Amino acid sequence: MVTIADVAREARVSISTVSYALTGKRSISEETKKRVIETAQRLGYTARASARALAANRSEIVAVTAPFHPATDASAHMAFAMEITIQARAHDYDTLLLVHDDALAGMKRSAASALADGIIVLDVSANDERAHVARSLTCPVVFIGVPDAADGLVCVDLDFELAIRLAVDALVEHGHRAIALISQPKAIMQREPNFPLRMEREFARYGAQRGLHVVIVHPDQDHADTAVAELFARQPSTTALVLSTTTGVVDSLDATLAGHGLSIPSEISVITAGMMTPSYASQQFDAFPLEPQLTCPVAVKQLVELMAGQGPPPGVTLVAPTYRPRGTVAAAPITASTP
Amino acid sequence: MVTIADVAREARVSISTVSYALTGKRSISEETKKRVIETAQRLGYTARASARALAANRSEIVAVTAPFHPATDASAHMAFAMEITIQARAHDYDTLLLVHDDALAGMKRSAASALADGIIVLDVSANDERAHVARSLTCPVVFIGVPDAADGLVCVDLDFELAIRLAVDALVEHGHRAIALISQPKAIMQREPNFPLRMEREFARYGAQRGLHVVIVHPDQDHADTAVAELFARQPSTTALVLSTTTGVVDSLDATLAGHGLSIPSEISVITAGMMTPSYASQQFDAFPLEPQLTCPVAVKQLVELMAGQGPPPGVTLVAPTYRPRGTVAAAPITASTP
DNA sequence: TTGAAAGCGTTACCAT
């Protein structure tokens, strides 16, 4: 393999000159700089990562933990992991993938061995074990998502409550006054997850504030049928739905509404808030979606700053969702606004 | 940070003794070994990855390239990347994620800088650029999937043709004699993809060999409707379907068949071959699926051997699929076997 | 069975 010494000899300069010419960490005369770079390219020189890491005391690697409980959506994880990787590369970092039950041990290991300069934590749950681990580590950690005990941690997440308000606003603008929120299935709600609860509260609060008729329902299973039946039973005047639920419910909604003789958007408007939108879904709804492109760049930027020793103080950064219109929100039907 | 010198001093042995006691690369008396390990634990010592990599000339890292063209199924990639990571950890390797258009440059970079000891290539397409790159690298590369020009490469893949035969066998065992293959949508077939074409050929060949009535159809879009209509038009006696297509087609099949007055499995049997089975799918069919758990362990094992300098010669290793019965294959209806 | 010391290839400090 070709080392920095080879380049130095060939370019008739010292080793340090090569290093500086290539890294640009100190000024080198244009002439020698050019000669060094040319020589390096000709010899096919690339600095050895391990040597560089040892000497510079930084690996230029960030670890990404994506715990893989089967219940979680693999495609969502991948989208986040991919986006993190892309963003990290933009800052000249590579990403190490930590998965499975190795996530906890992996965090400790990659920090203790200085394998990674920093860690991104994905798929954060309410009482995430990784929160405790993060505090015990000396290397910077950024969470995408907010655990219950977020004190002392750097977290980035979508502003879910804002997503709810924006979704409601979009519907109200079209004249809807009776709106239903289809939230997570009962099985999930029993675990009292952090954000679904907060979104429901915000939906109720903001609906009342704007003087709307609102109702919140939870699907029985991963299907829309019971939820739709319940929401019309409890609030027959409903003309619009806000969705913040599972993909199974979303996928089955179109057919379920058709079963009630309702078509989208002429008779009922639909918008999602704070949800991932799988690209393979047959029906795409208007959305304020949970997009990796929103949170990941922010998270990586914060981590990079942290690794440079000048990061932000601990705290939660909420990112505003972006509207993705897809034609499933229309004016409220006359019949509904009459009574 | 605590170094090997700290441990050596504290344990009153030399640095090399600590190294050997911890790595087990040469015999150390039980007594000192125990003392060293105890001391290391007490001080919280972990070898610095960069120093180890520099001295030993190996990083204990494998790179995984998962190019992310939007057309590909993110959840499939994730499943593979996860499984690779899990398998790699079982061999004490970490995995570096290479994505996007950075895949090509990333392979070169991680090899040139000795960042990774080996590379796993995922989502291999027929004429994959990465095949050429792989040949030019000095570090071992294992492909999961088989490019057209596979000479000189180490590849691992599912035996798709066997999957087709096994699926047909399973149907024939239940008395089916008229079988249709729903293959990839026309848009995909126009690119003349490697395996779908080979599976169609094998389906036709094997069907003929077993004296069956067979027909092959391609969906118009990512939906089953036109394909189902066409297959019954061309072969009304059809009593069973083999699926090797997209998730959209699979998801819509149940409803489409119902529209034809057919229910699964009493009136028509369905089995998939060589497909990923998304866990979120509402309808789960009998399957000889494409599972990461099948190919990834083999691929990682081969790569590990290669990195140890004693790997297998270039060539393609095909892995047999496993039957996943889910109750969608039943005896052929009488009406069909009569004529 | 153990120790001393020579690398491994860079970075970065101290000179010039």
Next chain:
DNA sequence: ATGGTAACGCTTTCAA
């Protein structure tokens, strides 16, 4: 503007 060289922390050869 450039060069010499001491770290960086570990593995591994060579001696004892």
